[in-house]
Amino acid sequence: MERSPGSGGRWERSSPPAPPELTPDVEELQSRVQETLELLSPQDLxxxxxxxxxxDEEPRVSPVxxxxxxxxxxxxxxxxAQNYCEPAASRVLVKVLRQLRRADLLRLWQGAADRGGIPRKILKRSYDCVDGELDRYDLSGSRKAFLMCVEKSRPGAHRDIELMKEWLGQCQFEHTACIDPNKMELLRKITLFRDGLNEIKGDVGCCLITLMSHGENGFIKMEDGEKVSLQDIFEMFNNKNCPALQEKxxxxxxxxxxxxxxxxxxxTDDEPMESDDVSEKRRLPTFSxxxxxxxxxxxxxxxRHPRTGxxxxxxxxxxxxxxxxxxxxADFFTRVNNRVVHTEFHLHEExxxxxxxxxxxxxxxxxx
Structure with a gap:
């Protein structure tokens, strides 16, 4: 016979089991994972x-x-945090963030996976503090870069190439290198690069061109001294000549x-710095x-320094x-400019x- 609370028998309400206590390491891991999730857009989430x-990391989190x-x-x-033990959790985050193309978060978890630890506290990016996503470019497509450098007669240029390749990799760019070209070789390779973008069109998210050489106002110089107009190169990628990059x-x-x-x-009086639509078809400007x-x-x-680049x-x-x-x-290069402007340099002891x-x-x- 069923008993009720008033029938003299003891009645207890069943309660769900208490969640397992978390160790300090799991708590810290959970905190870092949540910081990462807080920085993802709704679509990324x-x-x-x-x-x-x-x-592909066992044990997988069940869909249920x-x-x-x-x-x-x-x-x-x-x-x-509870499903994966370190360093498996970091490996999982690396795999997921790489497919999301969140290079800023990927590098932190990649470092943690390499060390077998938990990443440091994650800094917010400036747009993460702003509501909405309409004011930033969608870079979920492939990121393509062209890296040209004249290395001959430019001591330190090899270091520039190393640093740029490292930076492009960290920012998830696939790059095409062009080292010590003459004028015709540069124009041929950069034209092929541009045409390749137009062929894959919808899959391109961003394009970055790095040109490192001697130069003068409006021109860069090849290893044989021939000049190439920067304006001509800029025009190759405008909205008319490179429709794949329209609004990108x-x-x-x-x-x-x-x-x-x-x-x-x-x-100055400051202390010196330490040294060492009007038509049916929407239109775009030619250059945007x-x-x-x-x-x-x-x-x-x-x-350019012969040793450090x-x-x-x-x-x-x-x-x-x-x-x-x-x-x-733009804010990134403002920071870079701040560092450059407030560093003392000398050329021929001047x-x-x-x-x-x-x-x-x-x-x-x-x-x-």
Whole structure:
């Protein structure tokens, strides 16, 4: 016979079992995973759950658990932390973030996977503090880069190549190298590169061109001294000639002199820095979505050290190592410029100063 609370027998309400206590290491892992999830867009978060079902790391998270416990970020983080032990959890995050193309988060978890530990506290990127996603470019497509460098008679250029290849890899770019070309070889290779973009069209997310050589205002010089017009190269990738890049960012990093003038700077009272639609068819401007960075002002020399390489390239590498992909590209190069401007340089024992110059027709923010 059934008993009721008032029938004299003892009645107890059953309760779900208490969740297992978490060790400090699992708690810290869960915290880092949740920080990562907080930085994902709603679309990325949906894709994260889908990818988690297929990641080739045992034991896999069951679809039932994902449905029941992984709807919210906190539950999803707890599920990952409790299901995988380190370093398996870091490997899982690396595999998923690589497919999401979140290079800023990937490098932290990659470092943790390599060390067999848990990544440090994750910094928010500037757009992660802003609601909405309409003001940043969608870089989920392939990222293509063209890397040209004149190495002959440019001591330190080999270091520039090493640093740029490292940076491009960290930002998830596939790059095409072109080292010590003559004028015709450069134009042929960069035309093939542009035509390749047009062939894959819808799959391109971003294009980056790096040109490192001697130069003068408006031109770069090949290893045989022949000049190539920068404007001609820019035009190759405009909205008419490269429809694959319409409304997609086109980034140009130019490491070359722009003239012979030298800026020795001015003295200040500050302490010295430490050294060493009107038609039926929507229209676009011919030139849009460009970002061009120069290592110096017009008509001025650029600086390159025989051992450490070019000043701008070295500063890019240092800022990226310190902050990763935290900022929109213009803010990133503003940081780089800050470092360059406040560093003392000498040329033939005379003080010399440089300042980077940015030109932009971007319509959204660029986060790698």
């Amino acid at each position: 949906r894709n994260f759950r889908l990818l988690l079902k297929t990641v 658990k994902l449905e029941l416990e992984g709807r919210k970020k906190a539950g999803l983080a707890r599920l990952v 960012p086109k980034i140009f990093i130019i490491q070359a002199c722009r003239g012979e003038r030298r800026d020795s700077g001015v003295e 979505d460009y970002f061009i960075i120069y290592p110096t002002q017009a008509d001025h020399v650029a600086l 070019s000043v701008m390239i070295e500063a890019m590498s240092e800022v990226f190592k310190q902050y990763g992909n935290k900022w929109h590209i 003080p010399i100063k440089v300042s980077l110059v940015m030109e932009s027709t971007l319509t959204k923010s660029v986060y790698f």
